Amino acid sequence: xxxxxxxxxxxxxxxxxxxxxxxxxxxxxxxxxxxxxxxxxxxxxxxxxxxxxxxxxxxxxxxxxxxxxxxxxxxxxxxxxxxxxxxxxxxxxxxxxxxxxxxxxxxxxxxxxxxxxxxxxxxxxxxxxxxxxxxxxxxxxxxxxxxxxxxxxxxxxxxxxx
Amino acid sequence: xxxxxxxxxxxxxxxxxxxxxxxxxxxxxxxxxxxxxxxxxxxxxxxxxxxxxxxxxxxxxxxxxxxxxxxxxxxxxxxxxxxxxxxxxxxxxxxxxxxxxxxxxxxxxxxxxxxxxxxxxxxxxxxxxxxxxxxxxxxxxxxxxxxxxxxxxxxxxxxxxxxxxxxxxxxxxxxxxxxxxxxxxxxxxxxxxxxxxxxxxxxxxxxxxxxxxxxxxxxxxxxxxxxxxxxxxxxxxxxxxxxxxxxxxxxxxxxxxxxxxxxxxxxxxxxxxxxxxxxxxxxxxxxxxxxxxxxxxxxxxxxxxxxxxxxxxxxxxxxxxxxxxxxxxxxxxxxxxxxxxxxxxxxxxxxxxxxxxxxxxxxxxxxxxxxxxxxxxxxxxxxxxxxxxxxxxxxxxxxxxxxxxxxxxxxxxxxxxxxxxxxxxxxxxxxxxxxxxxxxxxxxxxxxxxxxxxxxxxxxxxxxxxxxxxxxxxxxxxxxxxxxxxxxxxxxxxxxxxxxxxxxxxxxxxxxxxxxxxxxxxxxxxxxxxxxxxxxxxxxxxxxxxxxxxxxxxxxxxxxxxxxxxxxxxxxxxxxxxxxxxxxxxxxxxxxxxxxxxxxxxxxxxxxxxxxxxxxxxxxxxxxxxxxxxxxxxxxxxxxxxxxxxxxxxxxxxxxxxxxxxxxxxxxxxxxxxxxxxxxxxxxxxxxxxxxxxxxxxxxxxxxxxxxxxxxxxxxxxxxxxxxxxxxxxxxxxxxxxxxxxxxxxxxxxxxxxxxxxxxxxxxxxxxxxxxxxxxxxxxxxxxxxxxxxxx
Ligand code: FES
Ligand code: FES
Numbered sequence: 001x002x003x004x005x006x007x008x009x010x011x012x013x014x015x016x017x018x019x020x021x022x023x024x025x026x027x028x029x030x031x032x033x034x035x036x037x038x039x040x041x042x043x044x045x046x047x048x049x050x051x052x053x054x055x056x057x058x059x060x061x062x063x064x065x066x067x068x069x070x071x072x073x074x075x076x077x078x079x080x081x082x083x084x085x086x087x088x089x090x091x092x093x094x095x096x097x098x099x100x101x102x103x104x105x106x107x108x109x110x111x112x113x114x115x116x117x118x119x120x121x122x123x124x125x126x127x128x129x130x131x132x133x134x135x136x137x138x139x140x141x142x143x144x145x146x147x148x149x150x151x152x153x154x155x156x157x158x159x160x161x162x
Numbered sequence: 163x164x165x166x167x168x169x170x171x172x173x174x175x176x177x178x179x180x181x182x183x184x185x186x187x188x189x190x191x192x193x194x195x196x197x198x199x200x201x202x203x204x205x206x207x208x209x210x211x212x213x214x215x216x217x218x219x220x221x222x223x224x225x226x227x228x229x230x231x232x233x234x235x236x237x238x239x240x241x242x243x244x245x246x247x248x249x250x251x252x253x254x255x256x257x258x259x260x261x262x263x264x265x266x267x268x269x270x271x272x273x274x275x276x277x278x279x280x281x282x283x284x285x286x287x288x289x290x291x292x293x294x295x296x297x298x299x300x301x302x303x304x305x306x307x308x309x310x311x312x313x314x315x316x317x318x319x320x321x322x323x324x325x326x327x328x329x330x331x332x333x334x335x336x337x338x339x340x341x342x343x344x345x346x347x348x349x350x351x352x353x354x355x356x357x358x359x360x361x362x363x364x365x366x367x368x369x370x371x372x373x374x375x376x377x378x379x380x381x382x383x384x385x386x387x388x389x390x391x392x393x394x395x396x397x398x399x400x401x402x403x404x405x406x407x408x409x410x411x412x413x414x415x416x417x418x419x420x421x422x423x424x425x426x427x428x429x430x431x432x433x434x435x436x437x438x439x440x441x442x443x444x445x446x447x448x449x450x451x452x453x454x455x456x457x458x459x460x461x462x463x464x465x466x467x468x469x470x471x472x473x474x475x476x477x478x479x480x481x482x483x484x485x486x487x488x489x490x491x492x493x494x495x496x497x498x499x500x501x502x503x504x505x506x507x508x509x510x511x512x513x514x515x516x517x518x519x520x521x522x523x524x525x526x527x528x529x530x531x532x533x534x535x536x537x538x539x540x541x542x543x544x545x546x547x548x549x550x551x552x553x554x555x556x557x558x559x560x561x562x563x564x565x566x567x568x569x570x571x572x573x574x575x576x577x578x579x580x581x582x583x584x585x586x587x588x589x590x591x592x593x594x595x596x597x598x599x600x601x602x603x604x605x606x607x608x609x610x611x612x613x614x615x616x617x618x619x620x621x622x623x624x625x626x627x628x629x630x631x632x633x634x635x636x637x638x639x640x641x642x643x644x645x646x647x648x649x650x651x652x653x654x655x656x657x658x659x660x661x662x663x664x665x666x667x668x669x670x671x672x673x674x675x676x677x678x679x680x681x682x683x684x685x686x687x688x689x690x691x692x693x694x695x696x697x698x699x700x701x702x703x704x705x706x707x708x709x710x711x712x713x714x715x716x717x718x719x720x721x722x723x724x725x726x727x728x729x730x731x732x733x734x735x736x737x738x739x740x741x742x743x744x745x746x747x748x749x750x751x752x753x754x755x756x757x758x759x760x761x762x763x764x765x766x767x768x769x770x771x772x773x774x775x776x777x778x779x780x781x782x783x784x785x786x787x788x789x790x791x792x793x794x795x796x797x798x799x800x801x802x803x804x805x806x807x808x809x810x811x812x813x814x815x816x817x818x819x820x821x822x823x824x825x826x827x828x829x830x831x832x833x834x835x836x837x838x839x840x841x842x843x844x845x846x847x848x849x850x851x852x853x854x855x856x857x858x859x860x861x862x863x864x865x866x867x868x869x870x871x872x873x874x875x876x877x878x879x880x881x882x883x884x885x886x887x888x889x890x891x892x893x894x895x896x897x898x899x900x901x902x903x904x905x906x907x908x909x910x911x912x913x914x915x916x917x918x919x920x921x922x923x924x925x926x927x928x929x930x931x932x933x934x935x936x937x938x939x940x941x942x943x944x945x946x947x948x949x950x951x952x953x954x
Contacts, residue, residue: 038189
């Protein structure tokens with residue numbers, strides 16, 4: 001196969017240097033090379049959104065990126081949000097509103113929502129649903145996810161709550 | 163003195179946050195493909211691109227020589243290693259079909275695995291697929307189930323001698339005479355197209371073999387670890403304790419992961435043979451082409467009524483397209499037979515005849531999909547009810563009201579043999595109508611219609627049998643027992659409580675709900691309880707999570723085991739506290755003597771029993787572990803009414819759902835938050851089934867919907883907010899009073915949406931006989947109806 005290339009990428013604040021095949025998908029790099037299996041893949045053709053991560057702060061589909069394209073960039077994955085004992089406010093709202101069932105779409109949903117919460121007013125349910133429409137969930141029927149995002153958006157305005 | 167409130171159940175019925183969530187929210191779940199095993203070999207499959215062909219030759223030499231390739235396997239290499247799988251049944255007129263992990267001499271559908279490449283990683287395994295040459299001698303393929311019934315149709319399984327893999331008829335009364343004499347008859351030919359369950363997690367599995375212990379462990383994205391353990395033990399001739407099937411976290415199933423698949427058998431066989439871990443990670447193309455499909459029926463049905471709207475007779479002739487194989491363990495009969503079993507629905511239908519044929523075609527096999535048969539039965543029956551209401555100029559709600567089984571008529575025996583226990587059939591209808599303000603909805607609709615808008619309201623009432631016990635098999639004549647579940651509950655030497663179960667949660671939150679049940683029954687603290695499930699090694703026998711059974715069966719087993727364990731804890735406490743058993747109760751992880759301040763924690767009791775030997779007389783040290791098997795025998799009815807209000811945009815034929823209400827009787831509610839979530843998700847699937855989702859094969863059996871761009875499941879912008887009403891009345895028939903509710907939403911939604919569409923189109927005189935009603939189909943329907951109205 002084609003020659004390996006060395007890439008340097010920061011993932012959840014940790015700098016990694018790895019030699020990878022140019023064709024290696026970013027999703028496989030995260031899951032297999034780095035063992036960060038929180039990022040899921042549901043289609044590998046850019047439709048389901050399960051693999052969503054942040055690349056330099058913007059949401060992106062890890063299955064549509066090659067690992068080599070992450071060279072020199074900052075990647076954030078679900079593992080970089082809160083921890084089991086200290087969930088982030090968004091994760092707390094997901095739990096509070098039962099916004100996950102099997103939890104497979106959840107990491108991608110969360111990363112999309114992090115991006116949405118940063119960039120958009122999310123003033124109406126229609127806007128929230130629009131923002132979520134690139135992430136498929138087969139379990140929840142979305143209603144509880146909408147409520148969680150609504151709550152997170154309201155909470156965003158308040159002080160000392162990220 | 164104990165506060166009496168403390169004694170009352172307080173976890174059942176509460177909106178308890180899920181214990182599963184923290185791990186799933188932080189990316190710490192343990193899905194099958196998350197299991198990292200160094201040195202594992204990856205399998206990639208070369209799958210059939212023919213719908214029907216003989217395999218005349220396979221050349222794998224080039225593939226075997228490619229970099230990173232460890233071995234290449236064909237069916238010939240597996241001879242003697244594994245028996246073919248056969249879904250047997252006691253049902254008459256049924257033909258089982260042998261299924262090999264790799265196609266043996268012949269392929270019968272596109273996507274069937276033919277050659278397996280094992281390589282050091284998935285990339286290299288997939289590279290090597292290009293190095294495989296397969297010579298096919300194409301056979302005539304049959305894609306249309308009606309054509310498959312023809313005398314000159316190619317027969318898929320010669321040993322069956324027919325494409326009709328199963329046949330069944332239910333009848334009560336003289337259908338011909340009743341139909342002939344009836345003043346009102348409505349009917350038609352209905353079509354419900356094929357669906358894919360489409361869990362967001364594709365199927366994946368990894369088998370590991372510990373040679374020293376002769377232990378085979380299969381980690382798989384499955385709903386049925388116990389069934390697979392038993393089947394693999396058989397196929398590989400191994401004792402059950404040497405085969406373990408683990409499904410820790412599973413990313414949705416909906417029935418698609420409730421069958422045993424060739425890939426699971428193959429990784430197990432090869433891991434054992436090679437003494438190395440072997441894994442397979444399916445992709446979405448493989449999922450849409452090979453995970454069991456659902457539904458897919460043609461139904462000719464007719465309903466006869468009296469002039470006052472009383473139902474007199476119903477007849478249904480069903481052809482179920484079951485695809486190329488009879489799936490294990492459910493058989494090809496499962497889906498189509500349920501259509502005729504449940505067709506009469508929650509109504510008094512004195513005379514009935516339902517006949518069904520399960521027909522093999524060159525497509526992926528169908529299997530269980532959320533609702534199994536009942537979404538189709540409900541679609542047809544509820545359409546007939548609305549057609550009759552229109553004919554009689556009666557309100558659709560009123561016609562249902564006149565025919566639903568009344569409270570005093572329970573238990574009611576359906577013409578197909580199903581028995582409904584007491585359930586709120588009529589109450590669901592009334593509660594749904596009240597919640598949506600049905601009279602106002604009709605007034606508003608009238609105004610919108612007058613303004614030329616295509617607005618419709620659709621009702622669907624149905625009943626389903628859930629928590630099915632041993633009296634009836636979940637699939638007709640199937641030789642495995644799906645009617646019991648086991649719970650083992652233990653208080654260990656540290657005072658912690660563990661509940662072991664044979665079910666396999668894949669989104670239902672059963673680790674939470676079963677802990678709620680145990681907490682209340684045992685008087686334990688929620689935080690002290692851990693539920694273990696999704697692992698065949700936990701109990702002697704268990705089959706998994708499917709068919710709306712887990713809350714009923716595992717919940718019932720939990721109730722009975724917890725009650726017995728509590729008695730033992732209290733007996734130990736009576737020695738330690740020197741009080742009579744009758745004066746002692748437990749709550750919040752403590753036992754206490756009523757009327758006193760004397761109490762002990764579970765932890766203190768555990769220490770006294772296990773460690774501080776001498777504190778209890780020798781014969782008073784009972785085992786603090788109880789195993790109970792629960793069998794609800796018949797099962798219990800779950801009923802609901804759905805009401806949908808929608809508008810069709812005549813320009814784009816896009817359908818916008820404005821309101822959606824579900825009123826359901828799912829028995830005693832363990833966790834209303836989880837029940838809501840199940841209903842929302844299931845309704846969304848039903849909406850998908852009604853409006854967008856369709857697996858399409860062309861006439862030659864080629865799959866045309868092999869990506870999520872072509873097979874369209876609903877996104878957040880297409881699903882309306884769903885309002886739910888729970889009747890919360892205990893089932894009289896189950897221990898704990900629970901009824902199953904995981905599938906119901908998908909049963910009611912296609913019918914409610916279809917009726918709302920038909921209602922919206924009523925001014926044009928159009929009827930809905932087919933689902934999904936895609937924009938394209940709506941466009942054609944509207945164009946034809948408009949042309950007819952103009953008299954063209
Ligand atoms: S896995 Fe990347 S979008 Fe589906
Ligand atoms: S929670 Fe299962 S796919 Fe979203």
